[in-house]
Amino acid sequence: MRCFVIRGFGKKKDSEGQVIDFERVHRELIAEAIKECNLKGDTTAEVLDAGSIHEDMFQLILQADIVICDITVHNANVFYELGVRHALRKKHTVLIKGNPSADVTPFDIAGGRYMPYPVDNPGAALGDLVAAIRAGLAGARETDSPILLTLPKLPEADVSSVDVLHLSFIEEVQLAAARSDKGWLRLLADDVMGERFERQGLKAIGRAQWKNAKDYEAAIATWEIVRGAAPYDLDANLALANLYERQFKQTGEATLLERSNLAIERVLARKPLPPTDRAEALALKGRNLKTLWRLAFSKLDTPEQRRARAIDVKAKLSYEAYRDAYKTDLNSFFPGIAAFQMGCILQSLAQSPGFANLFTHDRQRAAKQYVGVLKRDLAALQHVVRASIERAFTDGNDDDRVWAAISAADLVFLTEPLSVLQADPAIAAEAYRNAVPLGSFYWDAAKGQLELFAQLGIRADVAQAVITALDGPAAGVQSGRRHLVVFSGHTVDKANAPQPRFPSAAQQRARSLIEDALRGMKREDERITMLASAAPGADILALESCKPLGIETWLCLPMSRNAVADEVFKQYEDDWRNRFFDLVDAQSQERTYLMHSAAGLPRWLSARGMTPWSRGNRWMLRQAQAWGADRVTLLALWDRNELDPSTDGTAEMVRLARKAGMFLEIIDCGQLAGPAA
Numbered sequence: 167m168r169c170f171v172i173r174g175f176g177k178k179k180d181s182e183g184q185v186i187d188f189e190r191v192h193r194e195l196i197a198e199a200i201k202e203c204n205l206k207g208d209t210t211a212e213v214l215d216a217g218s219i220h221e222d223m224f225q226l227i228l229q230a231d232i233v234i235c236d237i238t239v240h241n242a243n244v245f246y247e248l249g250v251r252h253a254l255r256k257k258h259t260v261l262i263k264g265n266p267s268a269d270v271t272p273f274d275i276a277g278g279r280y281m282p283y284p285v286d287n288p289g290a291a292l293g294d295l296v297a298a299i300r301a302g303l304a305g306a307r308e309t310d311s312p313i314l315l316t317l318p319k320l321p322e323a324d325v326s327s328v329d330v331l332h333l334s335f336i337e338e339v340q341l342a343a344a345r346s347d348k349g350w351l352r353l354l355a356d357d358v359m360g361e362r363f364e365r366q367g368l369k370a371i372g373r374a375q376w377k378n379a380k381d382y383e384a385a386i387a388t389w390e391i392v393r394g395a396a397p398y399d400l401d402a403n404l405a406l407a408n409l410y411e412r413q414f415k416q417t418g419e420a421t422l423l424e425r426s427n428l429a430i431e432r433v434l435a436r437k438p439l440p441p442t443d444r445a446e447a448l449a450l451k452g453r454n455l456k457t458l459w460r461l462a463f464s465k466l467d468t469p470e471q472r473r474a475r476a477i478d479v480k481a482k483l484s485y486e487a488y489r490d491a492y493k494t495d496l497n498s499f500f501p502g503i504a505a506f507q508m509g510c511i512l513q514s515l516a517q518s519p520g521f522a523n524l525f526t527h528d529r530q531r532a533a534k535q536y537v538g539v540l541k542r543d544l545a546a547l548q549h550v551v552r553a554s555i556e557r558a559f560t561d562g563n564d565d566d567r568v569w570a571a572i573s574a575a576d577l578v579f580l581t582e583p584l585s586v587l588q589a590d591p592a593i594a595a596e597a598y599r600n601a602v603p604l605g606s607f608y609w610d611a612a613k614g615q616l617e618l619f620a621q622l623g624i625r626a627d628v629a630q631a632v633i634t635a636l637d638g639p640a641a642g643v644q645s646g647r648r649h650l651v652v653f654s655g656h657t658v659d660k661a662n663a664p665q666p667r668f669p670s671a672a673q674q675r676a677r678s679l680i681e682d683a684l685r686g687m688k689r690e691d692e693r694i695t696m697l698a699s700a701a702p703g704a705d706i707l708a709l710e711s712c713k714p715l716g717i718e719t720w721l722c723l724p725m726s727r728n729a730v731a732d733e734v735f736k737q738y739e740d741d742w743r744n745r746f747f748d749l750v751d752a753q754s755q756e757r758t759y760l761m762h763s764a765a766g767l768p769r770w771l772s773a774r775g776m777t778p779w780s781r782g783n784r785w786m787l788r789q790a791q792a793w794g795a796d797r798v799t800l801l802a803l804w805d806r807n808e809l810d811p812s813t814d815g816t817a818e819m820v821r822l823a824r825k826a827g828m829f830l831e832i833i834d835c836g837q838l839a840g841p842a843a
Contacts, residue, residue, distance in 0.1 A: 206360030349789030452487030469623035571601035591631035655704020655803030724782035
């Protein structure tokens with residue numbers, strides 16, 4: 167979360183001439199509190215780009231999740247900036263005031279709460295400021311702004327209007343999304359923290375984690391950060407409503423579906439709420455009812471058993487929730503097509519014994535009437551939904567058009583005569599193939615609906631033919647637990663190294679130690695995979711050792727093959743460079759992670775205190791965490807120098823692995839200096 171500090175600079179006098187050192191106050195109190203609360207930000211001193219300081223100041227005041235304002239003395243600039251904050255944002259403004267000070271609090275904010283601190287020892291109030299910040303962020307007060315308190319109908323400013331994403335950041339997110347690179351997206355979520363466009367950047371990353379990489383665990387973490395700063399953020403709550411429901415389907419943990427429902431309620435609590443967003447939230451309520459309904463029969467063996475169990479009031483309630491959501495906004499085709507699908511299912515189930523049990527009075531007559539109304543509703547829905555889909559093709563954004571194309575394929579599947587589709591299932595298959603980006607979140611959603619129809623015996627042969635055509639034959643599942651070994655090791659010593667650590671003559675000894683460690687890790691019930699970079703020395707030896715041991719390898723290169731060679735291998739013998747090329751060229755493209763084609767960092771990170779190699783370490787760690795392995799171990803050829811301050815090498819990887827809770831296997835580099843070397 168971002169913080170902005172409004173205060174005087176240097177030393178200022180109060181009205182009786184007492185000198186107050188605001189730099190000391192910042193150093194001993196404010197900066198320490200910001201650090202203690204894990205906030206990012208500062209005063210306008212953080213602005214490095216050329217341009218108008220006033221424009222930057224106004225943007226920072228608006229963007230900040232919390233503002234700390236020192237009102238100790240009568241400083242016109244301070245009170246002007248405080249007024250700007252109170253006019254733009256409802257809450258999260260913490261006032262502090264040094265004592266003693268001859269300058270009384272101005273009348274207009276005299277009723278506001280402020281935290282006192284001793285001007286001669288500001289650090290003594292650190293605990294109080296930390297508590298005030300945390301209370302401000304967690305507080306349930308509607309507003310701490312006297313302006314918005316007096317004018318409650320005045321809307322809060324839209325923060326996203328000034329959260330301009332850096333072009334190189336956008337491009338990096340797009341590249342990571344295109345590769346469905348979970349580790350890279352997780353790294354970006356780390357790196358964007360503290361940037362001025364943090365919130366909008368996290369939203370872009372969260373969408374990619376959800377819809378491109380299908381990394382639901384990380385997407386939830388990303389969107390929760392956004393919601394932590396803005397509890398009623400529309401994008402965050404809609405995303406979390408979807409993501410928690412998906413996790414519920416995977417785990418069956420009841421609290422996850424309740425989290426989804428609570429996120430929907432936060433959306434519906436927003437005032438005002440446009441009809442499109444209200445329709446989506448109501449449709450998600452219908453979707454959650456549908457999810458509960460499906461769980462009741464999904465594991466039964468036959469269509470007959472599943473149909474009998476599917477006659478459940480939740481199916482009826484889900485259909486009605488979708489239908490009512492569509493009535494809220496007839497341009498929102500998603501609830502429309504969902505209502506049409508559920509209505510078709512109910513129409514089919516109405517032919518099964520027991521359908522009348524959905525009704526409590528005069529069951530047979532009520533069921534007959536319901537089916538008659540349902541038939542008329544479906545006839546109307548088919549035409550209105552088709553019109554909504556056509557409108558989305560014309561007026562919608564790219565995401566809308568993808569969903570519209572999928573919905574059009576759904577209509578083909580449900581409305582084409584069954585005999586026609588049975589004779590030529592390719593009609594439906596091609597409709598989906600032309601609509602869905604394969605291997606994506608979109609196909610998972612479309613396939614899930616087709617699987618539902620197949621489970622209930624509704625156009626089941628056509629549904630299965632479509633799934634097979636788009637998915638291909640089911641792949642065999644490799645048995646055994648997955649053990650991911652992340653390797654990190656020292657580079658071989660350069661010529662005339664002042665402190666030898668990995669002598670070039672010790673290569674064979676190092677290889678033997680690495681091979682012994684890998685053999686010791688192998689278990690009959692585990693498949694080992696190695697993830698490594700390819701620096702000259704231990705990395706290359708480890709990768710070369712995997713082939714004779716039958717261990718699959720994956721490469722992590724922070725930049726292209728040639729860029730790495732130019733940046734790293736020019737200081738080593740050509741033999742190392744050639745071996746690097748052999749390894750990279752032999753490695754399949756599918757098992758090579760690559761961040762950037764050029765050397766260096768992307769421009770949006772150019773002012774940050776990191777190198778491509780320190781970022782590469784964190785990237786490889788994030789890849790490991792996103793792998794989904796049953797066990798993850800860092801195998802490190804390391805000199806055990808705990809005081810090594812570098813973030814580029816093996817010592818940093820060990821620190822990162824410890825923090826991440828990985829297993830550690832250390833090969834002591836000291837063994838390379840002995841006689842066996």
